[in-house]
Amino acid sequence: MERLGEGAVNTFMAFLKTPEDFKRYFDAGGIGSVEARIERLFGTRLKALQRKVTILLECPADDGFTSDLLVDSILVDCRALFLEHPNQKKNATLQTVYRTRRMDEAAASVDSLFDTVVSDDQSVRQVLKAWVDKRIVHIDWLWEDEEEKMLANVKALLFGDGTVGLLEVLDRIVEEYEYVKLTFGENYRAQIDRAFELFTGDPDDSPSDMSR
Known part of the structure; x- marks a missing residue:
């Protein structure tokens, strides 16, 4: 099979040219399987992020080392799960998850939330990306005043000193x-199954009835 999206209208669909391609595709789960895998990967990382936030909030005030480790890890997770480049259409971000479900407006809403200005005319996106890229996964050269400003922006984001705090953003998301x-x-495949059940089942059934 060709790589996803190559020669296909659907970004998440392989270009199937031979009987062997079709067999491999359906053996892997068929329609919706790629989208479901993307969402499973996202969901696993999101649960880990939520757990880290819980541990951070319970961390003793005098345990600065553990708190710093958790903060760095949380920021990296946020960078990975919500701030991917638009050209990376199949990476497991929340925006991609929504697009796999054909919910483009929801994806755009997440982007808008991260475009909220938090401090020093910097958006949530800019603050997160700058700190993670320049001070966690890389150690870029910065003048002292540049680093101090970047650190102040991160603190404003983390502790809600600006117009919006990171935990508030995560809670809403x-x-x-x-x-x-x-x-x-649970995912796009389940969404398809639920839609078929709705269209082919008893029209008097409610969604709650069909979920049993």
């Missing part, structure tokens, strides 16, 4: 995502 899963199913 997770709440909306959990609602999507509850309403439409």
Whole structure:
């Protein structure tokens, strides 16, 4: 099979040219399997992020070393899960998850949330990306005043000194995502199955009836 999206209208669909291609595709799960795998990968990392936030909030005030480790890890997770380059259309970000579900407006809403200005005319996206890229996964050369400004922006984001705090952003994102899963199913494949059940089942059945 060709790589995903190559020669296909659907970004998440392989270009199937031979009977062997079709067999491999359906052996892997068929329609919706790629989208479901992307969402599983995202969900696993999101649960780990939520656990880290919980541990951080419970961390003793005098344990600065553990707190710093958790903060760095949380920021890296946020960078990975929410701030991918638009050209990386199949990486397991929340925006990609929404696009696999054909929910482009929800994906755009997440982008807008991370474009919120938090401090020093910097958006949540800019603050997160700058700190993770220049001070965690890389150690870029910065003048002292540049580093101090970047650190101040991160603190404003983390501790809510600006217009919005990171935990507030995460709470909103997770709440909306959990609602999507509850309403439409665990992933795009489940969403398809639920739609077929709706269209082929008893028209008097409610969604709650069909979920049993």
